[in-house]
Amino acid sequence: MxxxxxxxxxxxxxxxxxxxxxxxxxxxxxxxxxxxxxxxxxxxxxxxxxxxxxxxxxxxxxxxxxxxxxxxxxxxxxxxxxxxxxxxxxxxxxxxxxxxxxxxxxxxxxxxxxxxxxxxxxxxxxxxxxxIVVVKQLLLAKDKVQRSLDKLESVNNFTEFVKAFSQFGSEMVELAHLTGDRQNDLKDERRRAQMAAARQVLERSTMMLLTSSKTTLRHPESTTARENRDTVFCQMRRAMDLIHFVVKDGVLNTAESSVPMSQKEMDSDTERGTLYSCMRTLQHMLEMSRVTLDGSCHETLSGALDAVLERTQDFTDSAYTSHEHRQAILDCSDRIRGELDHLLGLYANIMGYDGDGGCPELESCISAVLNAAKELSKNLASAALQQAQELPTVTKQGQDLVSSMREQALLDQPDHLHHSSMAFHDSIDHILEVCKLLRHVAASESLQVSARFIEINLRVYGPQVITAAKTVVGYPGSKIAQENLEVFTDMYQWLVSDVTTIVKDVLDGTIVKPEKQVYMSLPRPGKHGTTTKPLKAVRLDSEEQAKIAKSGLEMKLATSEMDAETDKWQESTAQMEENNDIVKRAKNMSSMAFSMYQFTKGEGELKTTQDLFTQAEYFAEEANRLYKVIRQFSYQVPGGNNKKELLEHLDKVPTFVQRLQFSVKDHTVGKAATFTKVDNVIQETKNLMNVISKVVTTCFECATKYKLEFNSGCGGSGRGVGSGGEASSGSGGMGDIKGGGATGSDQSL
CATH class of the missing domain: 1.20.120.230 (Alpha-catenin/vinculin-like)
Known part of the structure; x- marks a missing residue:
C-alpha cells in the first residue's frame, strides 16, 4: 500500500x-x-x-x-x-x-x-x-493463499502435492476467518453479497481442486482432467480478485490499477446495469423533469430510455419467452418510446418559458411516460415469472441427465454420453436464461449480485460435469477419476439448489406482489396527497439508530451552527424585522432539521419512517422558498467578491434540493432497503443544511456590509415539527406529517 x-x-x-x-x-x-x-x-x-x-x-x-x-x-x-x-x-x-x-x-x-x-x-x-491496517492484514492472508495456489499448480508428484495442499488448507482457514469477519462488518449490502459469493466459491472449489489435481497427477496425459483442474484454479483466482476488490473499496489511495479489470466490469454490470436499475434511473429523471428544464434534458432522457430498451432485448431475444409475452414487451417498448418522443417535443416548444407554468400539458405527458414505464415493467416481470415457473421441470431434467451421464461414464458408453451431454447443455442454457431475467427484475442489490454469481458459476462449472465424465470414460478403472466426477456432480447439485433459492427470493420480493411495486410520487409541493392504504407506522430500533447516529449528529451540528449565526445577526443588526423572510425561513429549516436529528435518537415528534420522509419533503419545499427569497435579495447586492460568493453558494441549493427529493421518492421494498433510504434521506438533509447555512451566513454578511434591507415578498411558511414539538411557522405540524403520502412501499423496517 x-x-x-x-x-x-x-x-x-x-x-x-x-x-x-x-x-x-x-x-x-x-x-x-x-x-x-x-x-x-x-x-x-x-x-x-x-x-x-x-x-x-x-x-x-x-x-x-x-x-x-x-x-x-x-x-x-x-x-x-x-x-x-x-x-x-x-x-x-x-x-x-x-x-x-x-x-x-x-x-x-x-x-x-x-x-x-x-x-x-x-x-x-x-x-x-x-x-486500512485491518485491510492490509486481510490482503496479506489472501496473498499467502494465492502463492500456495501457484505452488499447487506447479507440483509434479503426490508427495509435494500433499505437503503443499496441507499448507494451502491452513492458510484457507485463516482467510475464511478474516473474510467472514469483514463480510459481517460491511454496511453495503452489495459488497456483503459479493464477499459472500467469493467466499462460497473458495469453499466449494477446495474439494474440486483436490480431486482434479490428483486426477491430473495420476493421468498427466489427460486433457479433460487438466481442463477440470485449470477451471478450478481460474475460478478460485477470480474469487480472490473479487475479495481484493471488495476489501479495498473505500480505502484511501486504492491502487485502482491493481484491481483486475474483469472485477471492475463485473461490479458495473452486476448492480448498475440491470433493467430494474435502469428503469429506476429513467423514472427519477422523469420526476426531475417536473421541476427542472435544461438543454441536456433531451439527451439524458433519451439515453436513459435507450438503456432500458437495450435490456428488454434479453427478454425478447430469449428462446424461452412465450410469443404473447414477447409481443406485449415489444408493444410496450413502442408505446414508451412514442410517449417520450412526444414529451421531448413538448420540452422543445416550451424552452422559452420559465418552468412548466406555460404548458399545462407537461404534467400529463410526464404521467403518460411513467404509466408506460409501469406497464412495461409489469410485462417484463410477467415474462420472468413465466420462465421461473418452468424452472422445477428444467432442473429435474438436468439432475436426471447428470445421473445418466455418471452411469454412462461408469459403463463406458461414450455415444450415449455424447447424446446426454448435448441435452445437458440445453438444460444449463435454460437455467442461465432464468437467472439472467430474474437478475434484471430483482429489487435489491444483494439479490442482483447473488443471481449474477450463480449464473457465472453455473456457466463455468456446469459443463465441467461433462468433462469429468469424459475422463472416467477415458480411464474406466480409475478410482480417482470417478471420485472427481462425484465431486463435480455435487457442485452441480449445489448450484441447482442455489438457483431454486434465488428464484424464490426474487419472486417473493419483486414479482409475487406486483401491485405493491407501483412507482408513486410524493405529494406535489403545496398539495396534500394520501395513499389508498394506510402506511404501517414503523420506528427505528436501537441498532438502526446507532447506524445513523453520526449522520444525525453532523446534521445537529449544522443546525446549531446556523442557529448561532442567525442569533448573532439578530442581536447585532437592527434591520432584523419580525417579518424578515430570510431569518424566519432559515430558523424554520433549522427547526425541521433538528426534529429529524431527534428522530435518529428515537426522540421528538417524528416517530416513524413515514414521518421522517414527509418532514424531509417539507424541508426541501422550505429550502426552495428560501432560495427564491435570497435570489431576490441578491439583486440588491453590488457586484464584487461578496456577491460572487453568495451566488456560488446559492446556485448549489437547487441541486441539493433535487437530491433530497429523489431520496425521499426512492421506491423501496423490505427492511434493509427502507433503512438504506432513511440513511440516504438523513445524509441528503445534512448536505442541504450545510449549503443553506453557508448561504444564510454570506447573505447576512452582504446585508451588513452594504446596509441592505431585507424584503419579505414571499408569503407562506413551511410545514414541519420544530425542536420543541410544536409546528414551526406555518400551519403544518404533525397533523400534516402523518397525513402526507410518501412512497407506498416503504412499510417495514
Missing part, C-alpha cells in the same frame, strides 16, 4: 459497522454536550466543565492507541499522526470552552460546534486509517 495522506477524507464514507459502533459513545457525548451548552441554565458550569474534561481525557486515550498503530505501520503513519494531532487539539479546545462557561451566560456556541465537528472528523479519520 502507498503511504496514506489526509487529503481525501472528505469524500469517504464509513463502510463498516465496527467503526460506527466505536464512534457511537463519542457521538453521544458530543451530542449531549452541544445540546446542554445550547440551553442556558441546563447544568451548572462546573458540570459542563466536567463533561468537557471527560471528553478530552477520552480523546487523549483514544489517540494514544492510534499513535501506537502509527508507530507499527509505516503505511498510515503520517496520516495517523496528523489525525491524532487534530483530535487532541479539538479535544483540548472543547475542554477549554467548557471551562469558560458561566452559569447563566451562553458563550459562543459557534466555537463549540466547530470544535465538535473538527473532533468528530479527526476521530473518524483515525478509525478509517486503523481500518
Amino acid at each position: 502507498a503511504a496514506v495522506g489526509t487529503s481525501n477524507f472528505d469524500c469517504l464514507e464509513i463502510k463498516t459497522r465496527s467503526i460506527e459502533q466505536t464512534l457511537l459513545p463519542l457521538i453521544k457525548q458530543i451530542s449531549s454536550l452541544v445540546e446542554t451548552h445550547g440551553s442556558a441554565g441546563a447544568l451548572r458550569s462546573s458540570a459542563v466543565a466536567r463533561v468537557g474534561q471527560a471528553v478530552n481525557v477520552a480523546v487523549d486515550r483514544f489517540v494514544t492507541v492510534g499513535e501506537t498503530i502509527a508507530d507499527d505501520y509505516v503505511e498510515v503513519r503520517q496520516g495517523m499522526y496528523e489525525a491524532c494531532k487534530e483530535a487532541r487539539q479539538a479535544g483540548s479546545a472543547i475542554e477549554r470552552i467548557c471551562e469558560e462557561v458561566e452559569e447563566d451566560v451562553i458563550s459562543d456556541r459557534t466555537t463549540l460546534v466547530r470544535a465538535a465537528r473538527c473532533l468528530l472528523s479527526a476521530i473518524t479519520r483515525v478509525l478509517l486509517l486503523a481500518d
